[in-house]
Amino acid sequence: MAEQIVISGVGVWNPEFTITNDELVSSYNAWAESYNAAHREQIDQNKVTAKPQSSSEFIEKASGIKQRYIYQKEGALDIDRMRPTIPERGEDELSDQAQIAIEAATKALEQANKSAADVDVVIVSCAYTQRAYPAIAIEVQEALGIEGFGFDMLVACSAATFGMHRAYEMIAAGTAACVLVINPELVSPQVNYTDRDSHFIFGDVATATVLEKAETATADHVYEILSTKALTKYSSNIRSNFSYMSRANDVDPYGPDKLFHQAGRKVFKEVCPLAADHIEQHLSRHELKPADVRRWWLHQANINMNTLICKRLLGREASREEAPIVLDEYANTASAGSVIAFGLNHKDLKSGDHGVLCSFGAGYSIGSLVLKKR
Ligand code: CO8
Numbered sequence: 001m002a003e004q005i006v007i008s009g010v011g012v013w014n015p016e017f018t019i020t021n022d023e024l025v026s027s028y029n030a031w032a033e034s035y036n037a038a039h040r041e042q043i044d045q046n047k048v049t050a051k052p053q054s055s056s057e058f059i060e061k062a063s064g065i066k067q068r069y070i071y072q073k074e075g076a077l078d079i080d081r082m083r084p085t086i087p088e089r090g091e092d093e094l095s096d097q098a099q100i101a102i103e104a105a106t107k108a109l110e111q112a113n114k115s116a117a118d119v120d121v122v123i124v125s126c127a128y129t130q131r132a133y134p135a136i137a138i139e140v141q142e143a144l145g146i147e148g149f150g151f152d153m154l155v156a157c158s159a160a161t162f163g164m165h166r167a168y169e170m171i172a173a174g175t176a177a178c179v180l181v182i183n184p185e186l187v188s189p190q191v192n193y194t195d196r197d198s199h200f201i202f203g204d205v206a207t208a209t210v211l212e213k214a215e216t217a218t219a220d221h222v223y224e225i226l227s228t229k230a231l232t233k234y235s236s237n238i239r240s241n242f243s244y245m246s247r248a249n250d251v252d253p254y255g256p257d258k259l260f261h262q263a264g265r266k267v268f269k270e271v272c273p274l275a276a277d278h279i280e281q282h283l284s285r286h287e288l289k290p291a292d293v294r295r296w297w298l299h300q301a302n303i304n305m306n307t308l309i310c311k312r313l314l315g316r317e318a319s320r321e322e323a324p325i326v327l328d329e330y331a332n333t334a335s336a337g338s339v340i341a342f343g344l345n346h347k348d349l350k351s352g353d354h355g356v357l358c359s360f361g362a363g364y365s366i367g368s369l370v371l372k373k374r
Contacts, residue, residue: 004214005171007223009112010343011208013103017073021056027077028054028199052196059200064303068203068331070188082193097130098139101184104206112210113218120176122150125163126183127334157361159335165228167211178212185334192259203331207339221347222374229282231366238262238362272305275360276312282368290314294353296323299360300337303327349373
């Protein structure tokens with residue numbers, strides 16, 4: 001029989017600072033007014049477009065977001081700055097991203113009843129790493145005292161699920177026995193707080209999961225991974241052009257196209273059917289139907305997307321108990337959203353219950369795991 005592989009621990013860490021919709025909107029609107037006043041003449045001559053006002057009501061209705069966590073609040077709401085202030089750390093200090101990765105990893109290891117000595121591999125998988133090398137995963141490996149190896153992976157919104165896929169395959173292949181997958185989503189430095197259409201979308205968080213062979217798992221809540229399924233389809237509708245190439249391209253490395261930007265409507269329309277079909281196909285591999293799934297730990301980009309995807313799958317709206325939403329508190333946390341939903345909503349399932357953990361987003365990329373509670 002094929003090796004049984006499980007998720008035995010999950011950790012969710014959030015920063016101490018939050019920004020509510022009202023705080024964010026009041027800062028953005030003050031910035032927009034000041035921009036428009038400074039460009040009044042060009043705006044009147046139709047040479048410059050006036051910046052529109054944002055609204056808390058729109059944000060909550062369009063996305064389900066009420067607040068977001070932020071790693072460093074200072075600077076992000078200052079209309080003369082509009083980006084967080086995060087002092088650079090020295091080369092001999094722990095990096096910001098490794099620090100938050102360790103916070104989540106420690107919680108996941110504790111839940112899995114595992115110590116550093118049990119882990120063979122560290123995968124840091126997220127939307128951005130704060131440097132190219134040395135890998136954040138190797139820094140985390142060193143800080144936690146883990147032997148073996150580590151590497152970083154970038155797959156935008158599907159980084160967490162794709163990271164778990166790699167862990168699953170390594171354990172199945174026998175190249176690892178226990179893998180720590182960490183998603184330190186430190187995304188606020190890439191948010192354009194002067195863009196009305198996207199300033200509200202993202203929050204910072206870190207999540208982590210422990211994957212191991214079923215035979216070594218001793219945790220209270222263990223989920224067998226029945227299988228994994230991945231899909232990518234190229235699209236520029238969600239994009240960041242931030243790049244080491246800017247220096248040679250002679251362009252502004254912090255221009256608006258170098259930060260997160262998207263065609264949100266197109267993304268919504270194109271990704272929802274892709275994700276629903278993907279999940280249905282994945283379930284059919286195990287002769288399961290959507291109605292057999294006890295819980296949906298879906299990507300958390302937009303509440304209306306999740307409602308629509310569940311409707312396509314179930315033929316009716318899913319309850320919050322069936323498909324938990326964490327957007328109101330966390331906002332979109334890139335790849336960590338489905339892991340937060342899982343981390344906060346998995347202990348009540350009974351042995352034999354099935355669940356689907358699924359991400360969807362930039363790339364486009366879709367990653368799913370069909371899980372069964374042990
Ligand atoms: N306040 C008030 N009004 C607004 C605002 C605002 N803040 N923003 C837009 N409006 C207005 C628009 O101008 C428009 O007005 P009009 O009808 O007069 O033209 C109206 O409201 C409706 O605008 P939209 O059609 O754009 O609004 P939607 O209902 O489509 O909602 C969303 C916008 C919320 C962006 C929605 O389209 C959406 O969520 N789409 C899916 C997007 C998505 O899931 N993207 C995934 C991105 S995450 C990802 O892939 C990870 C990337 C890596 C992480 C990056 C971290 C930085």
